[in-house]
Amino acid sequence: MVERIVELEQVEKDYGQGAAALTVLKGVSLVIERGEFVAIVGASGSGKTTLMNILGCLDRPSRGAYRLDGHDVSKLNDYGLSRVRNQRIGFVFQSFNLIPQLTVVENVEVPLLYSRWPRRDRRRRCLELLEAVGLSHRLSHHPTQLSGGECQRVAVARALVNEPALLLADEPTGNLDSRNGEEVMRIFGELHSAGRTIVLVTHNPEIALALPRTVEMRDGLVVRERRAATGVAS
Amino acid sequence: MxxxxxxxxxxxxxxxxxxxxxxxxxxxxxxxxxxxxxxxxxxxxxxxxxxxxxxxxIGELGVRNIIVNSIRPPQEKKGDEGESWAERYGLTFRDRGLIEETCSSVERVLPVNVTKKRVWYGSSRVEGSVLGVLPEHMALFGMTVGRGRPLSELDERTAAHVCVIRSSLLRELGVLRDPLGMTLSIQSFSFEVVGVLEDARFQSHTRKALAIDDRAQEIYIPYSTSMRTFGTLSVVERAGQSEKSIVELDQLIVIAKTSELVFPTSRILSSILSNLHKRRDWEIVIPLELLQxxxxxxxxxxxxxxxxxxxxxxxxxxxxxxxxxxxxxxxxxxxxxxxxxxxxxxxxxxxxxxxxxxxxxxxxxxxxxxxxxxxxxxxxxxxxxxxxxxxxxxxxxxxxxxxxxxxxxxxxxxxxxxxxxxxxxxx
Structure with a gap:
């Protein structure tokens, strides 16, 4: 079992070409071990979104190496990246990004659809997860019929459905009121306790401070890291 | 998968x-x-x-058949002889004989004598197309006799005064009684009705190919009777004048041995007729060609x-x-x-x-x-x-x-x- 889930080595990322090229990441090295719960903070334009995209295999580094769960993913093509996203990464977005025309269960099933799970296994697995996030009573509702907090819980269930090595959350509480935000953070806390590796991007210093480890970005570089004395948050 | x-x-x-x-x-x-x-x-x-x-x-006309019709040639000059004496044109008995003798690809040649006659029943009168045909003619064109019997070999040999009619003729004559056995007068000759055909189901271009007038009722009589009784002279009243014409054979149905032989046969027929006739007083209708x-x-x-x-x-x-x-x-x-x-x-x-x-x-x-x-x-x-x-x-x-x-x-x-x-x- 690989202990280093994320291993970034001098990762750089350019946008544009030639004279107009803009280097957004200027050599980020970062190691995240299994079971860690890491917050990435930084002002807008600090490069944290780009880092997030690379961590989530939505984008490739221009230079440097990225090993995810023991596999070098920095040179993969579009197809390879799609497979890695499908198999090893779970996304939770700020605006939930549920597919409006699908029901709750069908939304959770989407990643399994792309790993070609048979229908029955898929249904069973989704039902388990939705029960775990307390949404068993909303299975055939559509996202528009749910509250923001419920939507985000569906999104968390969807992120977990493929047993990802890395759970990536991008401002997961950004669109929620404080009560729902706390509920979602409680779920993340539980997942962390259960041994999941979670990376969470946030603006909210309160949330970041509550996590065992915080990585601060500025101008495309990691400028500060903070580790709490104990390994477990909340 | x-x-x-x-x-x-x-x-x-x-x-x-x-x-x-x-x-x-x-x-x-x-x-x-x-x-x-x-x-x-x-x-x-x-x-x-x-x-x-x-x-x-076209299937009605038969794919192995070649229909040769006599047609009135375009009038070259009107006058002297045309007025006074009947015009002579069309297929001749000699043509038929030659075709039968020289064409090995021909299985059978059926003559048809077509004349227009007035048909009387009591005091009702209709215009009729009287077709003198051989017995096999009716089966060849799929005409089925609904009541009574078709024309027979015996009728032909004895030149019997019998006829087979369409049921529509009965309606036109206003006949309500059982038509079998009743007597029709064609011109001045009496004919006994022995069979009634099912209603006309020939489509218009079949009728045209077979030279059946669209407006007249068909009456089928034995060929020999037709030749003996009415002969080859036909008189048509038109605009107060009577047009007389002599046509030996109004129509020949030439049956080729196989459908592949239809076109070669028609070419032979065409060349025979071209040699024998100075004027274009005949036409060849090939159902197979129509089909194609x-x-x-x-x-x-x-x-x-x-x-x-x-x-x-x-x-x-x-x-x-x-x-x-x-x-x-x-x-x-x-x-x-x-x-x-x-x-x-x-x-x-x-x-x-x-x-x-x-x-x-x-x-x-x-x-x-x-x-x-x-x-x-x-x-x-x-x-x-x-x-x-x-x-x-x-x-x-x-x-x-x-x-x-x-x-x-x-x-x-x-x-x-x-x-x-x-x-x-x-x-």
Missing amino acids: GAWLGFVAEIVVLGLHNLLRNKLRSLLTMLGMIFGVGSVIAMLSVGAGARHQILAS QSEKTQAVFNIVMVLIAAISLVVGGIGIANIMLATITERTREIGVRRALGATRRDVVLQFLIETAVIGLVGGLIGCLFGLGVIELLVRFTGWTALVEPQFIAASLGISAAVAVVSGIYPARRAAQLDPIAALRNE
Whole structure:
């Protein structure tokens, strides 16, 4: 079992070409071990979104190496990246990004659809997860019929459905009121306790401070890291 | 493979859901397809119906037959002899003899003597076409005697004064009694009715080929009787003048041994007759040739119709492509989400292709129903025949799905090429 889930080595990322090229990441090295719960903070334009995209295999580094769960993913093509996203990464977005025309269960099933799970296994697995996030009573509702907090819980269930090595959350509480935000953070806390590796991007210093480890970005570089004395948050 | 099929089935269901979510827009998307497929079906069926009808009517004339008719030649100069004496033209007994002797490809030659006579029953009178025929003539043209009996060999040999009539003649004469055994006067001769044919079902161009006047009633009598009683002179009252003409043989039905021999035989006939006749007082009608000609015309007609239908299908396809492009702009976010969750480009292409195929198939199905409706109306109001064959429906459904898939390729590729990050950011 690989202990280093994320291993970034001098990762750089350019946008544009030639004279107009803009280097957004200027050599980020970062190691995240299994079971860690890491917050990435930084002002807008600090490069944290780009880092997030690379961590989530939505984008490739221009230079440097990225090993995810023991596999070098920095040179993969579009197809390879799609497979890695499908198999090893779970996304939770700020605006939930549920597919409006699908029901709750069908939304959770989407990643399994792309790993070609048979229908029955898929249904069973989704039902388990939705029960775990307390949404068993909303299975055939559509996202528009749910509250923001419920939507985000569906999104968390969807992120977990493929047993990802890395759970990536991008401002997961950004669109929620404080009560729902706390509920979602409680779920993340539980997942962390259960041994999941979670990376969470946030603006909210309160949330970041509550996590065992915080990585601060500025101008495309990691400028500060903070580790709490104990390994477990909340 | 099973998992893959499951995936496809899933997307088909998704496509149907999307189709039902916005019914008006789906209908407008499919409209071009509906008209295209509808016209393809209607066109193919009407074409097949027409073909079937022509085949049937030409089949009536028999594919091995060659019909030689005597025709009145164009009048060269009117005057001296034409006024005073009967005009002599047409096929002669000598022609018949020569044909029978020299053409080895001919199985049989049947003479027909056609004269126009007044037919009386009591005080009712009708114009009749009196056809002197050999007994086998009736079977050859599929005339079935509904009541009584057809003309027989014995009638022929004894030159009996018997006739077989159409039941429509009875209506025209106002006969209510049992027609068998009753006596008709043709000119001044008495003929006993021995058989009644089923109602005329000859189509107009069959009648024309057989030189049966459209307005006159046909009365069949033995050939020998016809020759002996009426002879070769016919007198037609026209505009107060009587036109006399002498035609030895009004019609010859030449039966070739096989249908392959029909054309060679007709060429021989043509050259024999050209040598014997100075004037063009004969014509050859070849049912097989009519058949081939009408098939050719039909083929041209079909090609034109197929082109028109193809154009409407292409227009339908463009409509689908247009809407799919709009849909993809609308669903950019969804595409981004699916990509983030692990959909490969191929998955995205597949999803949109299947969605367009579903649109095409549903449009095709509605188009089929539309086409069947159009056929129904056409048949009811124009009296055309249409033949809907199952393969037409299968073909149009296949074509509509194919057109839809082709028009979905570009939009689907566009969707697949979207950058997931940009697509996710899209509002």
